[in-house]
Amino acid sequence: MNFYIIFTAIAGLAFAQTPVPPKKLAKAAEVAAAAPAPKAAPKVESLHYNVNWPSGLTLGEADLTSSSSESGLSFSFKVDASIPGFAVTESAKSRATTEFCSTELHKEGVRGKRKLDEKTEFDPAKMKATRTTGGGGKSEISTSQCAKDALTFVQFVRRELAVGRLPAQQKVYYGGGYSVRVQFIGTQKVTIGGESAEAEKLIATIKGPTSEVTADLYFAKDATRTPVLIQVPLAMGKFSMELVR
Secondary structure, eight states: OOHHHHHTOOOOOOOOOOOOOHHHHHHHHHHHHHSOOOOOOOEEEEEEEEEEOTTSOEEEEEEEEEEEETTEEEEEEEEEEEETTEEEEEEEEEEEOTTSOEEEEEEEEEETTEEEEEEEEEETTTTEEEEEETTSOEEEEEOOTTOEEHHHHHHHHHHHHHTTOOOOSEEEEESEEEEEEEEEEEEEEEEETTEEEEEEEEEEEEEOSSOEEEEEEEEESSTTOOEEEEEEEETTEEEEEEEOO
């Protein structure tokens, strides 16, 4: 049941414009310069997923939300899934700068019999992160100047894909640090909600201190590269998270 780490572990629009005469452009520029700059309205996205067994049967649900404004970025992820003898109910919230540099990650929930309540605060100037737990534990982690938690990294991957780039291999934080490398495989057809669509496939390799997980990530070929499918091969088979349209 490591796939939720990957997902938490995991452009723009084109406008047709009519040419404007130079005099009108100059006049418009004067007016714009004199007027106070309007505040950008927050952009909000909410995506819902089914968490599926290898057979295709649903074993739970997950939600991924994001919002952006001039002041920064906010992301959240929630998963509620279970297999016989083991249940996962977990939520995570993160904040980042507009440059996708994490400032805070807070996660809580239940993994089987283990309760989770943990916060990580990032300090770019000191290149470190402070991790505290609900039980009073505290530790420091060395980071890069623009460290990324798992939620922020997923959104960063989307941004990079939309402009034709891939992020370099780097440490991604979800509690501890995980070395993450993504590879672009190409465009493939996937079936989402019974409908066939083209998607860009990436393979993500996530290495922790004692484990390594590989996942197949599929992003729609839309302006924001919406994540439509994640598949993770485990001992019991290939589990997946599929977008509900």
